């Protein structure tokens with residue numbers, strides 16, 4: 255068995271203190287294998303985004319461990335943490351987080367800029383990603399002037415530009431109409447199947463969840479269902 259890309263053990267996270275303390279994750283454990291597509295589903299407030307932020311190393315658990323490709327992520331700090339996140343992960347969020355008054359291409363190459371890639375190479379890889387998403391003709395447009403579906407494709411191009419091993423998508427179709435949402439889903443699953451990129455999708459959309467290899471259901475900060483055939487050690 256190859257080392258799982260993510261190994262999560264008894265991860266807990268609370269917000270606030272004292273009387274205001276809220277236990278958002280009450281000890282979750284699972285493995286994710288490279289190349290899997292996994293839906294994390296549950297009602298609003300169940301802890302999905304909290305879990306995803308921890309998996310994506312955007313936040314730190316109160317206790318428990320998360321290993322990335324076999325390495326304990328607690329050891330990653332500062333610039334090494336930023337580099338790992340930037341190189342290994344792509345992010346597709348419901349709220350697009352694009353900079354509206356700069357060009358589509360500039361938005362897409364941001365992760366490369368952060369990684370210190372030189373401008374000629376940035377442009378080449380940015381345009382390749384935009385071409386893959388059918389948006390090459392929009393490269394010079396201001397991001398603000400795109401439709402919702404186009405914006406989400408720009409977000410996917412940006413997620414792809416660093417050739418990530420894993421894409422995290424939090425409600426990726428939540429702000430899109432059904433048709434456009436289906437197109438965005440198709441793109442994500444194509445990346446998963448044809449490029450072997452591990453896909454972790456947070457959603458409360460059952461249709462989107464049913465397209466994934468596996469579903470992990472969260473309720474009140476705990477996993478109540480996991481369709482993986484393998485049991486975490």
Ligand code: ADP
Pocket residue numbers: 269270276278296297298299300301302303304305
């Ligand atoms: P989901 O993504 O499943 O809707 P979240 O992980 O965003 O759920 O939130 C889980 C719970 O934790 C919710 O009750 C939410 O109000 C609470 N929560 C999330 N973030 C914070 C925060 N920064 N401070 C306090 N409470 C939070």
Ligand code: MG
Pocket residue numbers: 302303304
């Ligand atoms: Mg959420």
